[in-house]
Amino acid sequence: MGYNYMLYDLDSGYNMFHENMLGIIDIVSSKINISVRGKCKPWFTKNILDKIKIRDKKYLIFTFTRANEDWIEYGNYRNAVVNDIKSAKTLYNQQAIDRIIRKTLRLCGKH
Numbered sequence: 308m309g310y311n312y313m314l315y316d317l318d319s320g321y322n323m324f325h326e327n328m329l330g331i332i333d334i335v336s337s338k339i340n341i342s343v344r345g346k347c348k349p350w351f352t353k354n355i356l357d358k359i360k361i362r363d364k365k366y367l368i369f370t371f372t373r374a375n376e377d378w379i380e381y382g383n384y385r386n387a388v389v390n391d392i393k394s395a396k397t398l399y400n401q402q403a404i405d406r407i408i409r410k411t412l413r414l415c416g417k418h
Contacts, residue, residue, distance in 0.1 A: 350392070350399035358388045 362384050369377040 348396070350395040352395060355388070355391055355395060358384075358391060362388050 362381070365377070365381040365384050369381045
């Protein structure tokens, strides 16, 4: 069973075709929700984010030059950034635990 349309305007014909195709795609395809994980961790300070950008630029430079000294420079900077992230995360977690303990002690003291 087909449909015949008398269209004298190419734009309206295209729009009708496009809308029908989108409707068909919506019917036959499944919808998937994708969540994208960002770099915004609570321990990521502006300083660390700036270092990550510099690290990424150093890697980009290496990909263009393929020079061994650029690889060594990138590797050293990457390791320093990883150590900074680990230190910041450890400090953040320690402070979070301290906050929870202080809050719990205050609540226990009120009873």
